[in-house]
Amino acid sequence: MKIAIINTLYAPNKVGGAEKSVQALAENFSALGNDIIVICLGKEDVSYKLNGVTIYTVKIKNDYWPFDTANKSSFEKLKWHLKDASNNKYNDFLHNLFLSYKPDVLFTNNISGFSTKVWRTASNLNIKIVHTLRDYYLQCPKTTKFKGNLNCLTLCNDCKLLSLPKKKDSSKINYLIGISNYILNDHIDKGYFNGVENEVIFNGFEIPEKKIPEKKNTNTFGFIGQVNESKGIELILESFSKISSSSWRFLIAGAVDEKYLKQLNKINSSVQIEYLGYMDSSKFFEMIDVLIVPSLWNEPFGRVVLESIINKKPVIASDKGGIPEILSNNKQFIFSPKVNELTVLLEKIIANSNFLDEFKFENKYLEKFTIKNTVQKYLEVFNKIIRD
Structure with a gap:
Protein backbone atom coordinates (compact mmCIF):
# COMPACT_ATOMS: atom_id res chain seq x y z
CA MET A 1 0.00 0.00 0.00
CA LYS A 2 1.23 3.51 -0.81
CA ILE A 3 0.53 5.93 2.04
CA ALA A 4 1.28 9.67 1.97
CA ILE A 5 1.39 11.14 5.47
CA ILE A 6 1.09 14.83 6.29
CA ASN A 7 2.02 16.31 9.66
CA THR A 8 3.12 19.87 10.41
CA LEU A 9 6.47 18.70 11.83
CA TYR A 10 8.48 15.50 11.67
CA ALA A 11 11.68 14.14 13.19
CA PRO A 12 14.30 15.37 13.70
CA ASN A 13 12.53 18.75 13.87
CA LYS A 14 10.67 19.75 17.06
CA VAL A 15 9.46 16.39 18.21
CA GLY A 16 6.50 16.46 20.61
CA GLY A 17 3.75 13.96 21.33
CA ALA A 18 2.08 14.16 17.91
CA GLU A 19 5.41 13.91 16.10
CA LYS A 20 6.41 10.85 18.14
CA SER A 21 3.09 9.16 17.34
CA VAL A 22 3.22 9.96 13.61
CA GLN A 23 6.84 8.81 13.33
CA ALA A 24 6.03 5.53 15.10
CA LEU A 25 3.13 4.90 12.71
CA ALA A 26 5.15 5.78 9.60
CA GLU A 27 8.06 3.53 10.52
CA ASN A 28 5.83 0.62 11.53
CA PHE A 29 3.78 0.93 8.32
CA SER A 30 7.06 0.84 6.39
CA ALA A 31 8.38 -2.16 8.34
CA LEU A 32 5.30 -4.11 7.25
CA GLY A 33 6.17 -3.55 3.59
CA ASN A 34 4.09 -0.47 2.83
CA ASP A 35 5.51 2.37 0.72
CA ILE A 36 5.51 5.49 2.90
CA ILE A 37 6.25 9.17 2.31
CA VAL A 38 5.89 11.96 4.86
CA ILE A 39 5.26 15.60 3.97
CA CYS A 40 6.03 18.20 6.64
CA LEU A 41 6.95 21.88 6.96
CA GLY A 42 10.38 23.41 7.40
CA LYS A 43 12.38 26.55 6.78
CA GLU A 44 13.76 25.18 3.49
CA ASP A 45 12.72 22.68 0.82
CA VAL A 46 14.61 19.46 1.44
CA SER A 47 14.02 15.72 1.20
CA TYR A 48 15.72 12.96 3.17
CA LYS A 49 15.31 9.38 4.37
CA LEU A 50 14.94 8.40 8.00
CA ASN A 51 14.53 4.80 9.15
CA GLY A 52 13.22 3.66 5.79
CA VAL A 53 10.76 6.53 5.34
CA THR A 54 11.13 9.26 2.70
CA ILE A 55 10.41 12.73 4.08
CA TYR A 56 9.63 15.80 2.00
CA THR A 57 10.13 19.00 3.97
CA VAL A 58 8.32 21.91 2.32
CA LYS A 59 9.35 25.50 3.00
CA ILE A 60 6.62 27.32 4.94
CA LYS A 61 4.49 29.40 2.58
CA ASN A 62 3.38 32.12 4.98
CA ASP A 63 4.88 35.30 6.44
CA TYR A 64 7.12 33.62 9.02
CA TRP A 65 8.05 30.33 10.70
CA PRO A 66 5.19 29.83 13.20
CA PHE A 67 7.29 28.32 15.99
CA ASP A 68 9.34 31.50 16.55
CA THR A 69 6.63 34.01 17.47
CA ALA A 70 8.12 35.74 20.52
CA ASN A 71 8.66 39.04 18.69
CA LYS A 72 5.52 38.98 16.53
CA SER A 73 2.77 41.52 17.09
CA SER A 74 -0.90 40.59 17.48
CA PHE A 75 -1.53 42.01 14.01
CA GLU A 76 1.24 39.89 12.46
CA LYS A 77 -0.12 36.77 14.14
CA LEU A 78 -3.69 37.47 13.00
CA LYS A 79 -2.45 38.05 9.45
CA TRP A 80 -0.58 34.73 9.56
CA HIS A 81 -3.66 32.85 10.76
CA LEU A 82 -5.90 34.51 8.16
CA LYS A 83 -3.59 33.22 5.43
CA ASP A 84 -3.37 29.82 7.08
CA ALA A 85 -7.15 29.42 7.27
CA SER A 86 -7.30 28.98 3.50
CA ASN A 87 -3.76 28.58 2.18
CA ASN A 88 -3.64 27.44 -1.46
CA LYS A 89 0.11 27.95 -1.91
CA TYR A 90 0.95 24.27 -1.41
CA ASN A 91 -1.54 23.08 -4.02
CA ASP A 92 0.83 22.88 -7.00
CA PHE A 93 3.56 21.08 -5.06
CA LEU A 94 1.14 18.57 -3.55
CA HIS A 95 -0.74 18.08 -6.83
CA ASN A 96 2.49 17.21 -8.66
CA LEU A 97 3.78 15.01 -5.83
CA PHE A 98 0.49 13.10 -5.63
CA LEU A 99 0.45 12.61 -9.42
CA SER A 100 3.96 11.15 -9.41
CA TYR A 101 3.68 9.12 -6.19
CA LYS A 102 0.06 7.96 -6.71
CA PRO A 103 -0.82 7.27 -3.07
CA ASP A 104 -3.61 4.86 -2.20
CA VAL A 105 -4.32 6.92 0.92
CA LEU A 106 -3.54 10.40 2.19
CA PHE A 107 -3.21 10.22 5.97
CA THR A 108 -3.30 13.68 7.58
CA ASN A 109 -2.60 14.58 11.20
CA ASN A 110 -1.65 18.03 12.51
CA ILE A 111 -2.04 20.36 9.52
CA SER A 112 -1.45 23.81 10.99
CA GLY A 113 0.66 25.68 8.43
CA PHE A 114 -0.62 23.54 5.55
CA SER A 115 -4.34 24.36 6.00
CA THR A 116 -7.27 22.13 5.09
CA LYS A 117 -6.70 22.88 1.40
CA VAL A 118 -4.49 19.77 1.36
CA TRP A 119 -7.75 17.80 1.58
CA ARG A 120 -9.19 19.58 -1.46
CA THR A 121 -6.05 18.90 -3.49
CA ALA A 122 -6.21 15.18 -2.70
CA SER A 123 -9.98 15.00 -3.15
CA ASN A 124 -9.72 16.58 -6.62
CA LEU A 125 -7.41 13.68 -7.57
CA ASN A 126 -9.83 11.12 -6.08
CA ILE A 127 -7.32 10.12 -3.40
CA LYS A 128 -8.89 8.58 -0.30
CA ILE A 129 -8.27 10.69 2.83
CA VAL A 130 -8.02 9.63 6.47
CA HIS A 131 -7.61 12.37 9.07
CA THR A 132 -6.59 11.94 12.71
CA LEU A 133 -7.56 14.60 15.25
CA ARG A 134 -4.55 15.32 17.48
CA ASP A 135 -5.26 18.97 18.36
CA TYR A 136 -7.94 21.67 18.08
CA TYR A 137 -6.54 23.41 14.98
CA LEU A 138 -9.83 23.13 13.07
CA GLN A 139 -11.57 25.18 15.78
CA CYS A 140 -8.77 27.35 17.18
CA PRO A 141 -5.72 28.79 15.36
CA LYS A 142 -3.65 28.36 18.53
CA THR A 143 -4.70 24.65 18.37
CA THR A 144 -5.48 24.60 22.12
CA LYS A 145 -8.89 26.22 22.77
CA PHE A 146 -7.35 27.57 25.97
CA LYS A 147 -7.29 31.26 26.88
CA GLY A 148 -6.85 33.21 30.10
CA ASN A 149 -6.10 30.01 32.02
CA LEU A 150 -9.48 28.56 31.04
CA ASN A 151 -10.77 26.12 28.44
CA CYS A 152 -12.89 27.85 25.81
CA LEU A 153 -16.48 26.65 26.12
CA THR A 154 -17.47 28.52 22.96
CA LEU A 155 -15.46 29.88 20.04
CA CYS A 156 -14.46 33.54 20.16
CA ASN A 157 -15.19 35.72 17.12
CA ASP A 158 -11.66 35.32 15.69
CA CYS A 159 -11.86 31.53 15.97
CA LYS A 160 -15.34 31.45 14.42
CA LEU A 161 -14.09 33.43 11.43
CA LEU A 162 -10.90 31.42 10.97
CA SER A 163 -12.64 28.06 11.39
CA LEU A 164 -15.33 28.58 8.73
CA PRO A 165 -13.29 27.35 5.72
CA LYS A 166 -11.88 24.52 7.80
CA LYS A 167 -15.32 23.27 8.78
CA LYS A 168 -16.44 23.42 5.15
CA ASP A 169 -13.39 21.45 3.98
CA SER A 170 -13.91 18.78 6.67
CA SER A 171 -16.54 17.15 4.45
CA LYS A 172 -13.80 16.26 1.94
CA ILE A 173 -12.28 13.42 3.95
CA ASN A 174 -13.34 9.77 3.79
CA TYR A 175 -12.65 8.61 7.34
CA LEU A 176 -12.08 10.35 10.67
CA ILE A 177 -10.06 9.09 13.63
CA GLY A 178 -9.82 10.61 17.10
CA ILE A 179 -7.01 9.77 19.51
CA SER A 180 -9.66 9.89 22.25
CA ASN A 181 -13.43 9.88 22.45
CA TYR A 182 -13.17 13.37 23.91
CA ILE A 183 -11.51 15.05 20.93
CA LEU A 184 -13.60 13.10 18.43
CA ASN A 185 -16.92 14.08 20.02
CA ASP A 186 -15.77 17.66 20.57
CA HIS A 187 -15.53 18.13 16.79
CA ILE A 188 -18.53 16.08 15.71
CA ASP A 189 -20.81 17.84 18.22
CA LYS A 190 -19.81 21.17 16.67
CA GLY A 191 -20.79 20.17 13.14
CA TYR A 192 -17.43 19.10 11.73
CA PHE A 193 -17.10 16.06 9.45
CA ASN A 194 -20.82 15.68 8.82
CA GLY A 195 -21.63 12.18 7.60
CA VAL A 196 -18.01 11.01 7.76
CA GLU A 197 -17.45 7.53 9.22
CA ASN A 198 -15.31 7.68 12.34
CA GLU A 199 -13.76 5.78 15.22
CA VAL A 200 -11.31 6.17 18.10
CA ILE A 201 -7.82 4.72 17.77
CA PHE A 202 -5.61 5.45 20.76
CA ASN A 203 -1.96 6.42 20.32
CA GLY A 204 0.28 3.36 20.25
CA PHE A 205 3.40 2.70 22.33
CA GLU A 206 6.18 0.17 22.52
CA ILE A 207 5.34 -1.55 25.80
CA PRO A 208 8.24 -3.72 27.00
CA GLU A 209 7.88 -6.35 29.69
CA LYS A 210 8.75 -4.52 32.87
CA LYS A 211 8.45 -5.47 36.51
CA ILE A 212 6.91 -3.12 39.02
CA PRO A 213 9.94 -1.68 40.87
CA GLU A 214 10.36 -2.14 44.58
CA LYS A 215 8.67 0.66 46.50
CA LYS A 216 10.99 3.34 47.82
CA ASN A 217 8.39 5.08 50.02
CA THR A 218 10.22 8.39 49.65
CA ASN A 219 7.08 10.33 48.69
CA LYS A 364 -4.47 -6.93 29.30
CA TYR A 365 -5.69 -3.35 29.74
CA LEU A 366 -2.54 -1.95 28.10
CA GLU A 367 -3.02 -4.05 24.94
CA LYS A 368 -5.21 -1.39 23.33
CA PHE A 369 -2.32 1.09 23.66
CA THR A 370 0.35 -1.06 21.99
CA ILE A 371 1.85 0.21 18.74
CA LYS A 372 1.09 -3.18 17.18
CA ASN A 373 -2.62 -2.80 17.93
CA THR A 374 -2.68 0.82 16.76
CA VAL A 375 -0.91 0.04 13.47
CA GLN A 376 -3.26 -2.87 12.79
CA LYS A 377 -6.33 -0.69 13.34
CA TYR A 378 -5.02 2.04 11.02
CA LEU A 379 -4.22 -0.44 8.25
CA GLU A 380 -7.72 -1.92 8.60
CA VAL A 381 -9.16 1.58 8.08
CA PHE A 382 -6.93 2.25 5.06
CA ASN A 383 -7.85 -1.07 3.43
CA LYS A 384 -11.53 -0.46 4.11
CA ILE A 385 -11.69 2.95 2.43
CA ILE A 386 -9.63 1.71 -0.53
CA ARG A 387 -12.14 -1.13 -1.04
CA ASP A 388 -15.08 1.27 -0.70
Whole structure:
Protein backbone atom coordinates (compact mmCIF):
# COMPACT_ATOMS: atom_id res chain seq x y z
CA MET A 1 0.00 0.00 0.00
CA LYS A 2 1.23 3.51 -0.81
CA ILE A 3 0.53 5.93 2.04
CA ALA A 4 1.28 9.67 1.97
CA ILE A 5 1.39 11.14 5.47
CA ILE A 6 1.09 14.83 6.29
CA ASN A 7 2.02 16.31 9.66
CA THR A 8 3.12 19.87 10.41
CA LEU A 9 6.47 18.70 11.83
CA TYR A 10 8.48 15.50 11.67
CA ALA A 11 11.68 14.14 13.19
CA PRO A 12 14.30 15.37 13.70
CA ASN A 13 12.53 18.75 13.87
CA LYS A 14 10.67 19.75 17.06
CA VAL A 15 9.46 16.39 18.21
CA GLY A 16 6.50 16.46 20.61
CA GLY A 17 3.75 13.96 21.33
CA ALA A 18 2.08 14.16 17.91
CA GLU A 19 5.41 13.91 16.10
CA LYS A 20 6.41 10.85 18.14
CA SER A 21 3.09 9.16 17.34
CA VAL A 22 3.22 9.96 13.61
CA GLN A 23 6.84 8.81 13.33
CA ALA A 24 6.03 5.53 15.10
CA LEU A 25 3.13 4.90 12.71
CA ALA A 26 5.15 5.78 9.60
CA GLU A 27 8.06 3.53 10.52
CA ASN A 28 5.83 0.62 11.53
CA PHE A 29 3.78 0.93 8.32
CA SER A 30 7.06 0.84 6.39
CA ALA A 31 8.38 -2.16 8.34
CA LEU A 32 5.30 -4.11 7.25
CA GLY A 33 6.17 -3.55 3.59
CA ASN A 34 4.09 -0.47 2.83
CA ASP A 35 5.51 2.37 0.72
CA ILE A 36 5.51 5.49 2.90
CA ILE A 37 6.25 9.17 2.31
CA VAL A 38 5.89 11.96 4.86
CA ILE A 39 5.26 15.60 3.97
CA CYS A 40 6.03 18.20 6.64
CA LEU A 41 6.95 21.88 6.96
CA GLY A 42 10.38 23.41 7.40
CA LYS A 43 12.38 26.55 6.78
CA GLU A 44 13.76 25.18 3.49
CA ASP A 45 12.72 22.68 0.82
CA VAL A 46 14.61 19.46 1.44
CA SER A 47 14.02 15.72 1.20
CA TYR A 48 15.72 12.96 3.17
CA LYS A 49 15.31 9.38 4.37
CA LEU A 50 14.94 8.40 8.00
CA ASN A 51 14.53 4.80 9.15
CA GLY A 52 13.22 3.66 5.79
CA VAL A 53 10.76 6.53 5.34
CA THR A 54 11.13 9.26 2.70
CA ILE A 55 10.41 12.73 4.08
CA TYR A 56 9.63 15.80 2.00
CA THR A 57 10.13 19.00 3.97
CA VAL A 58 8.32 21.91 2.32
CA LYS A 59 9.35 25.50 3.00
CA ILE A 60 6.62 27.32 4.94
CA LYS A 61 4.49 29.40 2.58
CA ASN A 62 3.38 32.12 4.98
CA ASP A 63 4.88 35.30 6.44
CA TYR A 64 7.12 33.62 9.02
CA TRP A 65 8.05 30.33 10.70
CA PRO A 66 5.19 29.83 13.20
CA PHE A 67 7.29 28.32 15.99
CA ASP A 68 9.34 31.50 16.55
CA THR A 69 6.63 34.01 17.47
CA ALA A 70 8.12 35.74 20.52
CA ASN A 71 8.66 39.04 18.69
CA LYS A 72 5.52 38.98 16.53
CA SER A 73 2.77 41.52 17.09
CA SER A 74 -0.90 40.59 17.48
CA PHE A 75 -1.53 42.01 14.01
CA GLU A 76 1.24 39.89 12.46
CA LYS A 77 -0.12 36.77 14.14
CA LEU A 78 -3.69 37.47 13.00
CA LYS A 79 -2.45 38.05 9.45
CA TRP A 80 -0.58 34.73 9.56
CA HIS A 81 -3.66 32.85 10.76
CA LEU A 82 -5.90 34.51 8.16
CA LYS A 83 -3.59 33.22 5.43
CA ASP A 84 -3.37 29.82 7.08
CA ALA A 85 -7.15 29.42 7.27
CA SER A 86 -7.30 28.98 3.50
CA ASN A 87 -3.76 28.58 2.18
CA ASN A 88 -3.64 27.44 -1.46
CA LYS A 89 0.11 27.95 -1.91
CA TYR A 90 0.95 24.27 -1.41
CA ASN A 91 -1.54 23.08 -4.02
CA ASP A 92 0.83 22.88 -7.00
CA PHE A 93 3.56 21.08 -5.06
CA LEU A 94 1.14 18.57 -3.55
CA HIS A 95 -0.74 18.08 -6.83
CA ASN A 96 2.49 17.21 -8.66
CA LEU A 97 3.78 15.01 -5.83
CA PHE A 98 0.49 13.10 -5.63
CA LEU A 99 0.45 12.61 -9.42
CA SER A 100 3.96 11.15 -9.41
CA TYR A 101 3.68 9.12 -6.19
CA LYS A 102 0.06 7.96 -6.71
CA PRO A 103 -0.82 7.27 -3.07
CA ASP A 104 -3.61 4.86 -2.20
CA VAL A 105 -4.32 6.92 0.92
CA LEU A 106 -3.54 10.40 2.19
CA PHE A 107 -3.21 10.22 5.97
CA THR A 108 -3.30 13.68 7.58
CA ASN A 109 -2.60 14.58 11.20
CA ASN A 110 -1.65 18.03 12.51
CA ILE A 111 -2.04 20.36 9.52
CA SER A 112 -1.45 23.81 10.99
CA GLY A 113 0.66 25.68 8.43
CA PHE A 114 -0.62 23.54 5.55
CA SER A 115 -4.34 24.36 6.00
CA THR A 116 -7.27 22.13 5.09
CA LYS A 117 -6.70 22.88 1.40
CA VAL A 118 -4.49 19.77 1.36
CA TRP A 119 -7.75 17.80 1.58
CA ARG A 120 -9.19 19.58 -1.46
CA THR A 121 -6.05 18.90 -3.49
CA ALA A 122 -6.21 15.18 -2.70
CA SER A 123 -9.98 15.00 -3.15
CA ASN A 124 -9.72 16.58 -6.62
CA LEU A 125 -7.41 13.68 -7.57
CA ASN A 126 -9.83 11.12 -6.08
CA ILE A 127 -7.32 10.12 -3.40
CA LYS A 128 -8.89 8.58 -0.30
CA ILE A 129 -8.27 10.69 2.83
CA VAL A 130 -8.02 9.63 6.47
CA HIS A 131 -7.61 12.37 9.07
CA THR A 132 -6.59 11.94 12.71
CA LEU A 133 -7.56 14.60 15.25
CA ARG A 134 -4.55 15.32 17.48
CA ASP A 135 -5.26 18.97 18.36
CA TYR A 136 -7.94 21.67 18.08
CA TYR A 137 -6.54 23.41 14.98
CA LEU A 138 -9.83 23.13 13.07
CA GLN A 139 -11.57 25.18 15.78
CA CYS A 140 -8.77 27.35 17.18
CA PRO A 141 -5.72 28.79 15.36
CA LYS A 142 -3.65 28.36 18.53
CA THR A 143 -4.70 24.65 18.37
CA THR A 144 -5.48 24.60 22.12
CA LYS A 145 -8.89 26.22 22.77
CA PHE A 146 -7.35 27.57 25.97
CA LYS A 147 -7.29 31.26 26.88
CA GLY A 148 -6.85 33.21 30.10
CA ASN A 149 -6.10 30.01 32.02
CA LEU A 150 -9.48 28.56 31.04
CA ASN A 151 -10.77 26.12 28.44
CA CYS A 152 -12.89 27.85 25.81
CA LEU A 153 -16.48 26.65 26.12
CA THR A 154 -17.47 28.52 22.96
CA LEU A 155 -15.46 29.88 20.04
CA CYS A 156 -14.46 33.54 20.16
CA ASN A 157 -15.19 35.72 17.12
CA ASP A 158 -11.66 35.32 15.69
CA CYS A 159 -11.86 31.53 15.97
CA LYS A 160 -15.34 31.45 14.42
CA LEU A 161 -14.09 33.43 11.43
CA LEU A 162 -10.90 31.42 10.97
CA SER A 163 -12.64 28.06 11.39
CA LEU A 164 -15.33 28.58 8.73
CA PRO A 165 -13.29 27.35 5.72
CA LYS A 166 -11.88 24.52 7.80
CA LYS A 167 -15.32 23.27 8.78
CA LYS A 168 -16.44 23.42 5.15
CA ASP A 169 -13.39 21.45 3.98
CA SER A 170 -13.91 18.78 6.67
CA SER A 171 -16.54 17.15 4.45
CA LYS A 172 -13.80 16.26 1.94
CA ILE A 173 -12.28 13.42 3.95
CA ASN A 174 -13.34 9.77 3.79
CA TYR A 175 -12.65 8.61 7.34
CA LEU A 176 -12.08 10.35 10.67
CA ILE A 177 -10.06 9.09 13.63
CA GLY A 178 -9.82 10.61 17.10
CA ILE A 179 -7.01 9.77 19.51
CA SER A 180 -9.66 9.89 22.25
CA ASN A 181 -13.43 9.88 22.45
CA TYR A 182 -13.17 13.37 23.91
CA ILE A 183 -11.51 15.05 20.93
CA LEU A 184 -13.60 13.10 18.43
CA ASN A 185 -16.92 14.08 20.02
CA ASP A 186 -15.77 17.66 20.57
CA HIS A 187 -15.53 18.13 16.79
CA ILE A 188 -18.53 16.08 15.71
CA ASP A 189 -20.81 17.84 18.22
CA LYS A 190 -19.81 21.17 16.67
CA GLY A 191 -20.79 20.17 13.14
CA TYR A 192 -17.43 19.10 11.73
CA PHE A 193 -17.10 16.06 9.45
CA ASN A 194 -20.82 15.68 8.82
CA GLY A 195 -21.63 12.18 7.60
CA VAL A 196 -18.01 11.01 7.76
CA GLU A 197 -17.45 7.53 9.22
CA ASN A 198 -15.31 7.68 12.34
CA GLU A 199 -13.76 5.78 15.22
CA VAL A 200 -11.31 6.17 18.10
CA ILE A 201 -7.82 4.72 17.77
CA PHE A 202 -5.61 5.45 20.76
CA ASN A 203 -1.96 6.42 20.32
CA GLY A 204 0.28 3.36 20.25
CA PHE A 205 3.40 2.70 22.33
CA GLU A 206 6.18 0.17 22.52
CA ILE A 207 5.34 -1.55 25.80
CA PRO A 208 8.24 -3.72 27.00
CA GLU A 209 7.88 -6.35 29.69
CA LYS A 210 8.75 -4.52 32.87
CA LYS A 211 8.45 -5.47 36.51
CA ILE A 212 6.91 -3.12 39.02
CA PRO A 213 9.94 -1.68 40.87
CA GLU A 214 10.36 -2.14 44.58
CA LYS A 215 8.67 0.66 46.50
CA LYS A 216 10.99 3.34 47.82
CA ASN A 217 8.39 5.08 50.02
CA THR A 218 10.22 8.39 49.65
CA ASN A 219 7.08 10.33 48.69
CA THR A 220 8.88 11.64 45.63
CA PHE A 221 6.35 13.22 43.30
CA GLY A 222 7.17 14.21 39.74
CA PHE A 223 6.05 16.36 36.84
CA ILE A 224 7.48 16.07 33.33
CA GLY A 225 6.63 18.06 30.20
CA GLN A 226 5.95 21.64 29.22
CA VAL A 227 6.18 23.85 32.28
CA ASN A 228 3.36 26.34 31.75
CA GLU A 229 -0.02 27.42 33.10
CA SER A 230 -2.14 25.14 30.93
CA LYS A 231 -0.26 22.06 32.18
CA GLY A 232 -1.19 22.93 35.78
CA ILE A 233 2.25 23.42 37.31
CA GLU A 234 1.02 26.34 39.43
CA LEU A 235 -1.78 24.17 40.78
CA ILE A 236 0.75 21.64 42.09
CA LEU A 237 2.89 24.30 43.75
CA GLU A 238 -0.12 25.86 45.46
CA SER A 239 -1.28 22.45 46.66
CA PHE A 240 2.11 21.56 48.17
CA SER A 241 2.19 24.93 49.94
CA LYS A 242 -0.90 23.86 51.91
CA ILE A 243 0.55 20.55 53.13
CA SER A 244 1.86 20.60 56.71
CA SER A 245 3.98 17.46 56.37
CA SER A 246 7.55 17.92 55.19
CA SER A 247 8.10 14.28 54.18
CA TRP A 248 7.89 14.78 50.42
CA ARG A 249 9.92 15.88 47.40
CA PHE A 250 8.71 17.28 44.11
CA LEU A 251 10.84 16.97 40.95
CA ILE A 252 10.06 19.00 37.83
CA ALA A 253 11.52 17.87 34.49
CA GLY A 254 11.17 20.31 31.61
CA ALA A 255 12.65 23.56 30.38
CA VAL A 256 11.49 26.61 32.36
CA ASP A 257 11.69 30.20 31.21
CA GLU A 258 13.63 32.28 33.77
CA LYS A 259 10.89 34.88 34.04
CA TYR A 260 8.27 32.20 34.63
CA LEU A 261 10.52 30.45 37.17
CA LYS A 262 10.57 33.61 39.28
CA GLN A 263 6.78 33.65 39.15
CA LEU A 264 6.64 30.00 40.24
CA ASN A 265 9.03 30.63 43.13
CA LYS A 266 6.66 33.30 44.43
CA ILE A 267 3.96 30.63 44.66
CA ASN A 268 6.19 28.07 46.39
CA SER A 269 9.97 28.26 46.87
CA SER A 270 10.31 25.22 49.14
CA VAL A 271 13.71 23.49 49.13
CA GLN A 272 11.77 20.25 48.63
CA ILE A 273 11.02 21.35 45.06
CA GLU A 274 13.73 20.74 42.47
CA TYR A 275 13.80 21.93 38.85
CA LEU A 276 15.76 19.43 36.78
CA GLY A 277 15.44 21.04 33.35
CA TYR A 278 15.00 18.89 30.26
CA MET A 279 15.95 15.27 30.85
CA ASP A 280 15.41 11.77 29.48
CA SER A 281 12.00 10.53 30.58
CA SER A 282 13.12 6.97 31.42
CA LYS A 283 15.74 8.33 33.84
CA PHE A 284 13.18 10.69 35.32
CA PHE A 285 10.68 7.91 36.03
CA GLU A 286 13.39 6.01 37.93
CA MET A 287 13.66 8.98 40.31
CA ILE A 288 10.01 9.30 41.32
CA ASP A 289 7.34 7.32 43.18
CA VAL A 290 4.32 8.87 41.51
CA LEU A 291 3.68 11.20 38.56
CA ILE A 292 1.34 14.19 38.76
CA VAL A 293 -0.47 15.24 35.57
CA PRO A 294 -2.58 18.24 36.65
CA SER A 295 -3.53 19.57 33.20
CA LEU A 296 -5.99 22.46 33.19
CA TRP A 297 -6.64 22.28 29.46
CA ASN A 298 -8.55 19.54 27.71
CA GLU A 299 -5.72 17.27 26.62
CA PRO A 300 -6.59 15.50 23.35
CA PHE A 301 -5.01 12.34 24.78
CA GLY A 302 -2.50 12.66 27.64
CA ARG A 303 0.57 10.83 26.37
CA VAL A 304 2.64 11.28 29.52
CA VAL A 305 0.04 9.35 31.55
CA LEU A 306 0.67 6.26 29.42
CA GLU A 307 4.44 6.78 29.53
CA SER A 308 4.32 6.71 33.32
CA ILE A 309 2.21 3.54 33.37
CA ILE A 310 4.58 1.86 30.89
CA ASN A 311 7.41 2.73 33.29
CA LYS A 312 5.36 1.14 36.11
CA LYS A 313 4.88 4.38 38.01
CA PRO A 314 1.44 5.29 39.42
CA VAL A 315 -0.18 8.46 38.10
CA ILE A 316 -2.55 10.96 39.64
CA ALA A 317 -4.10 13.05 36.89
CA SER A 318 -6.77 15.64 36.19
CA ASP A 319 -10.13 14.83 34.64
CA LYS A 320 -9.55 17.02 31.58
CA GLY A 321 -9.97 15.97 27.96
CA GLY A 322 -8.94 12.44 27.05
CA ILE A 323 -7.00 11.72 30.25
CA PRO A 324 -9.82 9.82 32.07
CA GLU A 325 -10.03 7.41 29.12
CA ILE A 326 -6.47 6.27 29.83
CA LEU A 327 -7.18 5.89 33.56
CA SER A 328 -10.59 4.22 33.21
CA ASN A 329 -9.38 1.31 35.38
CA ASN A 330 -7.79 3.65 37.96
CA LYS A 331 -10.56 6.16 38.58
CA GLN A 332 -9.59 6.77 42.21
CA PHE A 333 -6.43 8.47 40.93
CA ILE A 334 -8.31 11.10 38.89
CA PHE A 335 -9.01 14.53 40.37
CA SER A 336 -10.64 17.78 39.33
CA PRO A 337 -7.81 20.32 38.87
CA LYS A 338 -8.55 22.42 41.94
CA VAL A 339 -6.15 23.16 44.78
CA ASN A 340 -8.32 21.61 47.49
CA GLU A 341 -8.86 18.34 45.57
CA LEU A 342 -5.21 17.87 44.69
CA THR A 343 -4.11 18.79 48.23
CA VAL A 344 -6.35 16.10 49.71
CA LEU A 345 -5.00 13.50 47.29
CA LEU A 346 -1.37 14.45 47.97
CA GLU A 347 -1.94 14.30 51.74
CA LYS A 348 -3.55 10.88 51.36
CA ILE A 349 -0.49 9.53 49.53
CA ILE A 350 1.98 11.11 51.98
CA ALA A 351 0.09 9.74 54.99
CA ASN A 352 -0.40 6.28 53.50
CA SER A 353 1.97 5.16 50.76
CA ASN A 354 0.04 1.86 50.54
CA PHE A 355 -2.66 3.81 48.73
CA LEU A 356 -0.46 3.71 45.63
CA ASP A 357 -0.57 -0.11 45.75
CA GLU A 358 -4.15 0.17 44.49
CA PHE A 359 -2.90 1.45 41.13
CA LYS A 360 -3.48 -1.25 38.51
CA PHE A 361 -0.77 -2.11 35.96
CA GLU A 362 -2.75 -4.62 33.89
CA ASN A 363 -1.09 -5.98 30.76
CA LYS A 364 -4.47 -6.93 29.30
CA TYR A 365 -5.69 -3.35 29.74
CA LEU A 366 -2.54 -1.95 28.10
CA GLU A 367 -3.02 -4.05 24.94
CA LYS A 368 -5.21 -1.39 23.33
CA PHE A 369 -2.32 1.09 23.66
CA THR A 370 0.35 -1.06 21.99
CA ILE A 371 1.85 0.21 18.74
CA LYS A 372 1.09 -3.18 17.18
CA ASN A 373 -2.62 -2.80 17.93
CA THR A 374 -2.68 0.82 16.76
CA VAL A 375 -0.91 0.04 13.47
CA GLN A 376 -3.26 -2.87 12.79
CA LYS A 377 -6.33 -0.69 13.34
CA TYR A 378 -5.02 2.04 11.02
CA LEU A 379 -4.22 -0.44 8.25
CA GLU A 380 -7.72 -1.92 8.60
CA VAL A 381 -9.16 1.58 8.08
CA PHE A 382 -6.93 2.25 5.06
CA ASN A 383 -7.85 -1.07 3.43
CA LYS A 384 -11.53 -0.46 4.11
CA ILE A 385 -11.69 2.95 2.43
CA ILE A 386 -9.63 1.71 -0.53
CA ARG A 387 -12.14 -1.13 -1.04
CA ASP A 388 -15.08 1.27 -0.70
